[in-house]
Amino acid sequence: MSTAIEVENLVVRRGKRAVLDGFFCAVPQGSVTGLLGPSGSGKTTLMRAIVGVQTVVSGRVTVLGHPAGSVPLRRRIGYVTQAPSVYADLTVAENARYFAALHRLTAADADGAVDAVGLSGHAGQLVANLSGGQRSRASLACAIVSRPEVLVLDEPTVGQDPVLRDELWGHFRRLAADGATVLVSSHVMDEANRCDRLLLIRDGALIADDTPEAVKRSAGTGDLDQAFLTLIKRQELAAA
Amino acid sequence: MILLSTVRRILTQLRHDPRTIAMIIVVPTLLISLLSFMYEGQPAVFDRIALTMLGVFPFVVMFLITSIAMLRERTTGTLERLFTTPVGKLDLLFGYGIAFGLAAAVQAAVAAGFAHWALGMDTAGSIGLVVLIAVANAVLGVALGLLASAFARTEFQAVQFMPVVAAPQLLLCGLFVPREEMAGWLQAISDVLPLSYSVEALTEVGVHTDPTGIMWRDLAVVVAAVVVALVLGAATLRRRTA
Ligand SMILES: Nc1ncnc2c1ncn2[C@@H]1O[C@H](COP(=O)(O)OP(=O)(O)OP(=O)(O)O)[C@@H](O)[C@H]1O
Ligand SMILES: [Mg+2]
Numbered sequence: 374m375s376t377a378i379e380v381e382n383l384v385v386r387r388g389k390r391a392v393l394d395g396f397f398c399a400v401p402q403g404s405v406t407g408l409l410g411p412s413g414s415g416k417t418t419l420m421r422a423i424v425g426v427q428t429v430v431s432g433r434v435t436v437l438g439h440p441a442g443s444v445p446l447r448r449r450i451g452y453v454t455q456a457p458s459v460y461a462d463l464t465v466a467e468n469a470r471y472f473a474a475l476h477r478l479t480a481a482d483a484d485g486a487v488d489a490v491g492l493s494g495h496a497g498q499l500v501a502n503l504s505g506g507q508r509s510r511a512s513l514a515c516a517i518v519s520r521p522e523v524l525v526l527d528e529p530t531v532g533q534d535p536v537l538r539d540e541l542w543g544h545f546r547r548l549a550a551d552g553a554t555v556l557v558s559s560h561v562m563d564e565a566n567r568c569d570r571l572l573l574i575r576d577g578a579l580i581a582d583d584t585p586e587a588v589k590r591s592a593g594t595g596d597l598d599q600a601f602l603t604l605i606k607r608q609e610l611a612a613a
Numbered sequence: 614m615i616l617l618s619t620v621r622r623i624l625t626q627l628r629h630d631p632r633t634i635a636m637i638i639v640v641p642t643l644l645i646s647l648l649s650f651m652y653e654g655q656p657a658v659f660d661r662i663a664l665t666m667l668g669v670f671p672f673v674v675m676f677l678i679t680s681i682a683m684l685r686e687r688t689t690g691t692l693e694r695l696f697t698t699p700v701g702k703l704d705l706l707f708g709y710g711i712a713f714g715l716a717a718a719v720q721a722a723v724a725a726g727f728a729h730w731a732l733g734m735d736t737a738g739s740i741g742l743v744v745l746i747a748v749a750n751a752v753l754g755v756a757l758g759l760l761a762s763a764f765a766r767t768e769f770q771a772v773q774f775m776p777v778v779a780a781p782q783l784l785l786c787g788l789f790v791p792r793e794e795m796a797g798w799l800q801a802i803s804d805v806l807p808l809s810y811s812v813e814a815l816t817e818v819g820v821h822t823d824p825t826g827i828m829w830r831d832l833a834v835v836v837a838a839v840v841v842a843l844v845l846g847a848a849t850l851r852r853r854t855a
Contacts, residue, residue: 387855424697428853442697442852452697458690462626474618475698499629515694 377402377554383432407568408558415577416558424452451521457512461501476519486518506532562597619708641670641724649732671751679758696852717751738818756842763849782808807838
């Protein structure tokens with residue numbers, strides 16, 4: 374399996390702090406990779422660097438063989454920000470159609486994406502009038518509409534009920550099965566179990582990069598929540 | 614193609630906001646009606662002030678609307694997301710310029726038409742030229758609004774830029790004190806403010822039957838100011854942010 378995303382020795386400063394300080398990781402193509410870590414650990418920052426909107430101090434981020442943020446990637450990448458970034462004063466369908474048009478796709482493609490996130494019943498509704506969970510699905514629709522080869526999703530299932538979460542994860546799995554690379558950040562461990570690989574990040578450092586099974590095994594527990602805590606404690610001891 | 618989609622998207626956003634449309638179309642017309650009541654019986658004074666205001670209102674309204682719309686793109690994260698798509702900076706800047714420029718053309722035509730036919734505002738030159746200069750002014754407001762939005766973090770701050778950018782131009786454009794009678798340093802400031810040129814152009818249309826060289830030169834200065842503001846605006850738009 375080849376590497377879709379490669380991060381080498383990445384240093385990112387935000388404000389006065391070094392959020393990522395010599396960070397390395399690699400994401401295999403055609404996989405669903407979970408990015409996990411405590412709040413403030415640098416997940417969003419890493420994702421922003423991968424999609425090419427984060428100013429970086431040094432290091433290299435390569436996506437599909439191109440430098441992150443370079444022109445050829447802009448047709449091949451999809452990004453869902455942590456806070457839904459859609460136009461509140463447009464309807465769901467109008468939002469999706471605009472993002473479809475940016476990729477020279479049709480209104481029918483856009484309606485398909487709206488359907489895929491379970492919003493076809495609200496397609497004509499203004500985003501401003503949607504519920505929180507619906508709004509983040511509208512934001513997701515605008516990213517998947519272009520069928521990107523690399524999909525970077527920052528906590529896309531926050532605020533969704535279990536049924537919808539299950540459907541969305543089914544969708545991510547199908548995209549990966551079709552060859553797309555999906556990088557998803559999450560705080561929910563039962564979602565992490567559905568990933569092919571997990572990246573555990575803490576204070577801007579990678580503390581685990583493995584399959585969910587291997588992560589649990591190395592922590593000596595069958596519970597991912599517990600494994601996560603064990604690994605963090607272990608790293609704290611090593612650092613002390 | 615991307616530019617066209619962006620223009621359509623911005624106009625659709627506007628269409629969903631009838632109050633803003635009403636503000637754009639009705640407010641200048643109402644204010645000019647107010648002027649006509651204030652200067653009842655002094656048609657020459659009304660002509661001069663109404664003509665100037667036809668240049669000023671579109672500038673102010675478009676400046677405000679654009680700076681807030683662009684700021685929203687920044688604060689809601691849509692700008693960050695757009696920069697991961699094939700959208701170029703110029704698609705975005707010209708998208709706003711064209712979409713709001715169209716809105717401004719409607720605004721200027723309604724206000725100038727109303728002033729001319731309903732309120733009897735008299736100009737020696739053609740009312741079409743008045744509309745043309747008013748539209749150029751509105752586009753100037755759009756361009757400066759795009760630029761100003763880079764320096765505001767909140768909508769509250771963006772609104773504060775309005776008096777900062779508009780008030781000095783309005784005071785020094787020659788409406789209150791003729792530019793020739795100002796102190797030298799005030800004149801020098803007035804000389805670098807684009808609104809001075811649009812007001813002079815409008816005044817030319819007011820007193821000359823045919824378009825004059827000064828009018829065309831002034832219009833060219835305004836267009837040049839638009840280009841400079843757009844280029845500076847593009848420079849402040851960064852794909853990567855901290
Ligand atoms: N614009 C900014 N300016 C300065 N510091 C920032 C900025 N944005 C984030 N930070 C800091 O960078 C660090 C990493 O933030 P980041 O958003 O990447 O965390 P995260 O892992 O995504 O957290 P969460 O799970 O809460 O979303 C945090 O300490 C945060 O305070
Ligand atoms: Mg985050």
